[in-house]
Amino acid sequence: MLQVTHLNVVLDELVLAKNMSFTLEPGKVNVIIGPNGTGKSTLLKTLFGDIQAKSGEISFANQTLQRKQLSQWRKQFGYMPQDIRLDVELSVLEVVLLGQLNTLGFRLDDTVIEEALTALDKIGLLHLANRDVNKLSGGQCQMILFAQALMRKPKILMLDEPVSALDLHFQHVLLDHLDTQTKQQDWITVMVLHDLNLAAQYADNLLVLKDGQLIASGHPSDILNPALVKAVYNVDADVTKDASGVPFVRTIRRHTTTSTHVENTKQRVFNPTAEFLI
């Protein structure tokens, strides 16, 4: 269990986590949603130990995150940052191999290479193995970086917008694979998603962030409703449920100029979208 208690993160005087507490369980896919700039990526970086919390505690398996034992802490993580540019003269296979950085020797064993290739095969990209990464599309890079993150055999897997560049097919390939592996390997998976419907389909636990605060959490079918969407994104929406009980969010276009929503935080008095629509 990954436990976060009373976490406060402040960066450049901007509060990105305000007294946040939650617990993430193994074998569950946890999805973080929330508006831009609300502290989602920051939260992942804080869990990874890349950003130092102002106060609060993060612990996993009898171990507490401390600056002194950072490399030990990080060994348990697979982390896929948001940036997917790969401007480097390396082959796809070499990039995936780097996922196992700590075990690579000067000469590569067949088994190590086979493992990386199997990882590529599982996401349907074996045919790209010997291509140069800098000639691939953004979506292909993203899939390859996903394979790389899995190579670390993490206990905790964190993905920052892992489907941002993927087409419909690969969105589902990635998320299905992630879901199966999470359950099979008993990982704690945490990812940031923007698409509420993908989140609703794949999350076992949804964490809703706004202005550095965890304003709701739980199973999507329990917490996703029009009021929440309105409160978080200031967008009107219908939320229906399909036969298996998975919520479906359909947003409603704003025709009127009477949008009265005024955000009640100091940092965002001006809402460009709202202003623009008036």
Added chain:
Amino acid sequence: MQSNLISDAVSSQRRSEKRRWSVIGILLIILVCSFILDVATGPSLLNVKNVANALLNLIGFPVEVDPTTKVIVASLRLPIAIMAVVVGGVLGVGGAEMQTLLNNSMASPYTLGMAAAAGFGAALMLYFGSLGIDTNIAVPLGAFVCCMLAATFLFALATMRHISSGQLILAGIALLFLFQSLLSLVQFVSSPELSQQILFWLFGSLSKASWTNLIIIISVTVVCMAFLIRDAWKLTALRLGEERAKSLGVNITQLRLRTLLIVAIMTATVTSFVGIIGFVGIVAPNIAKMLVGEDQRFFLPLSFIIGAFLLSSASVLSKVIVPGALFPIGIVTAIIGVPFFFWLILGKRR
């Protein structure tokens, strides 16, 4: 079926590794040729075949050899030729690692002011009359100290948590200008004779090569290279971007510092003995990258070999441009370097 595809992909990876090793092998042969040519050229015209025989004889093969040739080769030509290879190699590797570290193919110890700092240190020593120490020791020492001073400043910046590679490069370029101005200042206040002496040091020259200097340079190089090769995979990971390397478990700050220190020591050592030799540091890694990519297991040795080849062939040229005279090698490398550089830049546009 799938396992077949995987074993196909494994063998295709092996083939690609083999191809890159053969590229390294071929360039090594070219380097050996230019090395022999370097030994063979000079004021007393030696025949290439005799030189090759003398070299074979020196490394223990029972080959008949003319004694005069053997003496010239062993005591005069060989140290210079080896110096060219080692110094060129070190400059190539220094450039390669700076480019890796700073994620910028235009970075090198030269562009970051380390060479300029060494030049300033040497000039300062010459100006103060070597402080009473033997000039052959004092000048390299001054160059080494100043070069490490510039590097220390860069270290200090690199340890700061949120400093980007771009900012580090800018700081390096600022250092370059600072030390160049200081160097001009020393020249400005020096007598014309002294100023000329400084100028000649700055041109770069392999002619001060001796077996003692070589032993120092080679030992430093071997140790530093061993450290770099140990970090080969981490350095490769660094090229995916700092954040991603971090996510793969690389301690960025430590790796930066360690690599910067190694490059600084290597650069300071060679620069202090041969003066300022530009362009090898930028050009060699760029060619290596084109030939074998950025897997450091291949990139690192090839940067060394290409750097070594560039300086070795520049050394040949410096002797044949004006027959009987030794042209300053620092000038030759830049003259070959510039057209090459343009070719690289234009080639990249494709």
